[in-house]
Amino acid sequence: MVHFTAEEKAAVNSLWARVNVELVGGEVLGRLLVVYPWTQRFFDNFGNLSSESAIMGNPKVKAHGKKVLTSFGNAIKHMDDLKDTFAELSELHCDKLHVDPENFKLLGNMILIVLATHFSKEFTPQTQAAWQKLTTAVANALAHKYH
Amino acid sequence: MALSGEDRAAVRALWRKLGGNVGIYATEALERTFCSFPATKAYFPHFDLSPGSAQVKAHGQKVADALTAAVAHLDDLPGALSALGALHAHRLRVDPAHFQLLSHCLLVTLARHYPGDLGPAMHASLHKFLSHVTSALASRCG
Numbered sequence: 001m002v003h004f005t006a007e008e009k010a011a012v013n014s015l016w017a018r019v020n021v022e023l024v025g026g027e028v029l030g031r032l033l034v035v036y037p038w039t040q041r042f043f044d045n046f047g048n049l050s051s052e053s054a055i056m057g058n059p060k061v062k063a064h065g066k067k068v069l070t071s072f073g074n075a076i077k078h079m080d081d082l083k084d085t086f087a088e089l090s091e092l093h094c095d096k097l098h099v100d101p102e103n104f105k106l107l108g109n110m111i112l113i114v115l116a117t118h119f120s121k122e123f124t125p126q127t128q129a130a131w132q133k134l135t136t137a138v139a140n141a142l143a144h145k146y147h
Numbered sequence: 148m149a150l151s152g153e154d155r156a157a158v159r160a161l162w163r164k165l166g167g168n169v170g171i172y173a174t175e176a177l178e179r180t181f182c183s184f185p186a187t188k189a190y191f192p193h194f195d196l197s198p199g200s201a202q203v204k205a206h207g208q209k210v211a212d213a214l215t216a217a218v219a220h221l222d223d224l225p226g227a228l229s230a231l232g233a234l235h236a237h238r239l240r241v242d243p244a245h246f247q248l249l250s251h252c253l254l255v256t257l258a259r260h261y262p263g264d265l266g267p268a269m270h271a272s273l274h275k276f277l278s279h280v281t282s283a284l285a286s287r288c289g
Contacts, residue, residue: 027267030267031267031270034267034268034270034271035267035270035271035274052267052268052271055267056267109251113254113255113270114258116255116256116258116259116262117258117259117262117265118262120259123255123259125175125178125182125183126182128179128183128252128255129179129183132184133183
């Protein structure tokens with residue numbers, strides 16, 4: 001089980017309080033689809049993903065990005081218990097969605113880069129390290145039920 | 148995926164904008180790598196890795212100069228990076244996966260300092276460029 005120090009939790013929570021989940025969620029998922037185009041295969045029914053502007057403007061991408069980041073918000077409330085928190089989502093991603101867990105790490109990196117664009121001053125190396133630890137732990141928790 | 152004409156143009160344009168500051172950003176990227184991925188500190192047992200270290204700053208400049216040289220040779224990255232690849236593989240014995248960690252931290256650093264310039268398309272081009280650099284460096288490993 002991953003242990004987060006009080007400082008790490010504070011770094012994560014203080015930034016999270018200022019995140020516009022709808023805006024940032026859409027950007028995060030959009031960037032995943034642009035930078036790692038193979039991930040588009042999981043979103044065949046999302047309509048037009050033919051260009052960067054199509055992806056970033058796609059309402060289904062924005063809505064799903066919001067959903068994904070909202071789930072991340074749940075992770076932040078349960079940083080000491082990520083495996084149980086994500087047990088059901090882990091099964092869903094494995095058994096129904098067939099997503100290679102490697103993609104969870106890629107999404108985690110997109111979260112960090114988008115946060116860096118929004119919070120230049122606050123995104124110190126220490127803050128990044130706390131968020132890096134969180135996104136890795138969430139990725140592992142999501143991969144936990146894979147078989 | 149190969150670097151398209153648009154990717155090359157985008158990377159060159161960004162590098163012109165970074166100008167003489169590439170060293171500052173590469174140094175910050177190194178600091179971030181050591182902070183987020185402590186295993187990477189193992190490659191620098193002889194360095195003072197505390198914040199503001201002159202050794203890290205000097206090394207950041209070396210990394211910056213290598214990246215700038217890579218930008219000038221986008222048509223032949225394996226050739227341009229061959230000597231550095233051999234150094235990192237055979238003498239320094241760097242785990243190729245660790246190059247990606249530094250690349251990621253460089254993206255975070257640039258996103259922080261140039262949020263308006265690091266939109267999704269630029270991000271994708273820069274990511275591709277850094278992936279090609281990493282491949283060229285790692286191709287001499289193993």
